[in-house]
Amino acid sequence: MAKLDKRFIWHPFTQMREWEASDPLIIKAGKGNYLIDINGKRYLDGVSSLWVNVHGHRKKEIDNAIKAQLGKIAHSTLLGLSNIPSIELAEKLVKIAPKGLTKVFYSDNGSTAVEVALKMSFQHCAQTGENKKRKFIAFTGAYHGDTFGSMSVGEIDIFVKKYRPLLFNTFRAPYPYCYRCPVKKEYPSCGLACLDEFEKILKRHHNEIAACVIEPVVQGAAGMITSPPGFLKNVRRLTMKHNVLLIADEVATGFGRTGYMFACESEKVSPDFLCLAKGITGGYLPLAATLTTWKIYKAFLGKHEEYKSFFHGHTYTGNPLGCAAAIASLEVFEKEKIIENLKRKIALFKRLLEDFNALTHAGDIRQAGLIAGIELVKDKGTKEPYPSKERVGHQVCMETRVQGLIIRQLGDTIVIMPPLSIKEAELKRIARIVFDCIRKVTELSCHCERHIPKQSGFLKT
Numbered sequence: 368m369a370k371l372d373k374r375f376i377w378h379p380f381t382q383m384r385e386w387e388a389s390d391p392l393i394i395k396a397g398k399g400n401y402l403i404d405i406n407g408k409r410y411l412d413g414v415s416s417l418w419v420n421v422h423g424h425r426k427k428e429i430d431n432a433i434k435a436q437l438g439k440i441a442h443s444t445l446l447g448l449s450n451i452p453s454i455e456l457a458e459k460l461v462k463i464a465p466k467g468l469t470k471v472f473y474s475d476n477g478s479t480a481v482e483v484a485l486k487m488s489f490q491h492c493a494q495t496g497e498n499k500k501r502k503f504i505a506f507t508g509a510y511h512g513d514t515f516g517s518m519s520v521g522e523i524d525i526f527v528k529k530y531r532p533l534l535f536n537t538f539r540a541p542y543p544y545c546y547r548c549p550v551k552k553e554y555p556s557c558g559l560a561c562l563d564e565f566e567k568i569l570k571r572h573h574n575e576i577a578a579c580v581i582e583p584v585v586q587g588a589a590g591m592i593t594s595p596p597g598f599l600k601n602v603r604r605l606t607m608k609h610n611v612l613l614i615a616d617e618v619a620t621g622f623g624r625t626g627y628m629f630a631c632e633s634e635k636v637s638p639d640f641l642c643l644a645k646g647i648t649g650g651y652l653p654l655a656a657t658l659t660t661w662k663i664y665k666a667f668l669g670k671h672e673e674y675k676s677f678f679h680g681h682t683y684t685g686n687p688l689g690c691a692a693a694i695a696s697l698e699v700f701e702k703e704k705i706i707e708n709l710k711r712k713i714a715l716f717k718r719l720l721e722d723f724n725a726l727t728h729a730g731d732i733r734q735a736g737l738i739a740g741i742e743l744v745k746d747k748g749t750k751e752p753y754p755s756k757e758r759v760g761h762q763v764c765m766e767t768r769v770q771g772l773i774i775r776q777l778g779d780t781i782v783i784m785p786p787l788s789i790k791e792a793e794l795k796r797i798a799r800i801v802f803d804c805i806r807k808v809t810e811l812s813c814h815c816e817r818h819i820p821k822q823s824g825f826l827k828t
């Protein structure tokens with residue numbers, strides 16, 4: 368299998384030379400919160416199969432819903448036709464979404480969910496007499512996907528730098544990366560001073576800006592960077608004040624990850640667009656949705672020959688199997704009171720993460736709900752990062768595999784983002800493995816044993 372993989376597959380975000388020299392881990396099956404490889408070894412799925420899995424693998428209700436849908440039809444189109452699961456899911460999404468979001472446009476991945484919102488907001492402005500509004504404002508460190516539009520509003524250099532000449536210009540405001548504060552202040556005494564720059568740009572350029580794009584509460588790919596309370600609320604206040612639409616990219620944060628169904632809820636924010644993907648099907652199938660308001664929708668109404676329609680659509684838009692999986696996932700949320708039951712797990716997670724402060728190289732420990740990012744640094748005092756070629760984060764994640772845990776780093780930030788179905792005992796095991804592996808890579812293997820902290824709380828439990 369490994370040989371065939373190396374011969375035929377080009378893996379995403381991967382230096383293939385390194386891959387070819389490696390011994391790839393090949394997954395054969397999954398069950399609950401575990402992945403099983405071709406040798407039968409079991410691993411805890413510590414990053415929800417790249418932030419998608421919600422209720423565990425082979426969740427009976429979702430399996431059955433897909434099987435039942437297969438007995439009817441696997442796919443038909445939303446271009447000129449409709450289908451039952453896409454209608455039922457749209458109704459369910461509107462019911463749980465922040466107030467005012469009443470129209471659902473389907474696509475099939477997170478990048479396109481954002482792309483759709485960018486195009487809709489742009490076209491909305493053009494069709495409501497605001498055709499000078501052609502630009503967007505987004506945040507430092509943002510990640511919104513890999514298509515050209517979503518790359519243009521993104522700002523992770525190693526991902527987008529090569530394509531810069533092809534991308535459109537976007538206004539950029541500082542994101543509250545509090546550990547390395549962009550305005551060199553400290554929360555809460557800063558009074559969210561990072562927003563000043565955002566406000567300045569809006570004041571000066573609101574006539575040119577169609578929309579603001581944000582990853583609410585947690586910037587994912589930037590390293591699970593959590594924004595302080597009040598930030599999102601004020602972003603919404605300022606966009607409203609300056610007549611700029613707000614696009615909330617909840618591709619990563621949606622469906623319970625932050626302890627709320629949607630992160631926007633935590634600050635009682637209703638955006639003009641809500642982009643959903645990753646967890647929407649419980650992590651089963653590629654499906655995405657962009658929700659918007661009646662106010663946006665009505666700017667696209669007119670006679671056929673006015674060509675005000677939204678000329679956008681993907682072949683698998685509203686795929687019935689994906690929608691059936693998504694409906695089943697939402698039913699599990701209700702039936703098992705998932706959001707309510709998360710409170711205990713999140714509190715436990717918080718306690719477990721506190722112990723990481725004992726590590727010599729854990730610079731910043733960030734958490735929102737069941738999402739955590741542990742930023743490893745060479746020197747905690749100066750916050751000096753490790754040289755990137757040491758690939759400390761990568762090394763840690765390779766170590767955890769040996770211990771039966773799959774996680775994936777973002778640079779030197781170790782990400783823990785288990786399915787919401789994770790059990791308390793499993794969460795403890797994840798924390799213990801990650802702690803041990805960080806210590807092994809950053810303290811033991813660099814011959815600095817004398818810095819080893821005393822055993823911390825959870826290691827005894």
Ligand SMILES: *Cc1c(COP(=O)(O)O)cnc(C)c1O
Binds near residue numbers: 479512582617619644
């Ligand atoms: C993953 C992600 C995307 C892109 O989703 P894809 O399905 O990979 O295209 C967009 N925005 C955010 C916040 C994400 O985490």
